[in-house]
Amino acid sequence: RIVAAAEVEQSYIMIKPDGVQRGLVGEIISRFEKKGFLLKGLKLFQCSKDLAQEHYKDLKDKPFFPTLIDYITSGPVVCMIQIFVILSCKAWEGVGVVASARKLIGATNPLQAEPGTIRGDLAVQTGRNVVHGSDSPDNGKREIALWFKEGELCEWESVQTPWLI
Numbered sequence: 001r002i003v004a005a006a007e008v009e010q011s012y013i014m015i016k017p018d019g020v021q022r023g024l025v026g027e028i029i030s031r032f033e034k035k036g037f038l039l040k041g042l043k044l045f046q047c048s049k050d051l052a053q054e055h056y057k058d059l060k061d062k063p064f065f066p067t068l069i070d071y072i073t074s075g076p077v078v079c080m081i082q083i084f085v086i087l088s089c090k091a092w093e094g095v096g097v098v099a100s101a102r103k104l105i106g107a108t109n110p111l112q113a114e115p116g117t118i119r120g121d122l123a124v125q126t127g128r129n130v131v132h133g134s135d136s137p138d139n140g141k142r143e144i145a146l147w148f149k150e151g152e153l154c155e156w157e158s159v160q161t162p163w164l165i
């Protein structure tokens with residue numbers, strides 16, 4: 001029942017070093033599992049400064065950029081690819097994993113993030129906001145190519161899929 005790859009939107013989700021250090025890995029992965037997204041890649045990874053700088057290159061002129069790079073490289077992160085099968089049914093058109101994951105994650109500043117979101121429930125500080133999610137389908141593709149090698153991705157079908165869609 002999984003549709004052709006071209007119809008599948010993908011988001012790069014990353015549990016930041018504070019999420020790993022605080023023992024929130026299971027809790028955060030669980031939020032995406034419960035939503036019904038399909039996990040297509042998963043690894044614990046210590047990233048280099050070069051990779052962190054490339055990932056956040058759009059923010060390189062921001063005053064907080066050096067602090068952000070120090071934060072992201074301060075310990076291992078958990079890299080994930082979450083996908084959602086887009087249905088041909090009209091009701092679901094335009095509803096993709098990228099925007100939906102951003103809603104689950106909540107606002108950048110955890111004090112402004114709604115309760116019920118990951119940042120709203122689990123974090124207090126913008127500079128320690130526990131998780132990252134791609135902000136557009138194009139950036140999802142870019143980030144997945146940056147953080148994962150081809151052999152690290154799994155093609156599989158969840159037995160839950162027929163009950164979700």
Ligand code: RTP
Nearest residue numbers: 064068107108126127128129131132133134135
């Ligand atoms: P992310 O890319 O990590 O998912 O976060 P985002 O889209 O919600 O926020 P963005 O504006 O892209 O910022 C990326 C990350 O930089 C840190 N930040 N610090 N000190 C500050 O004012 C500040 N602003 C942003 C946060 O860790 C934010 O998630």
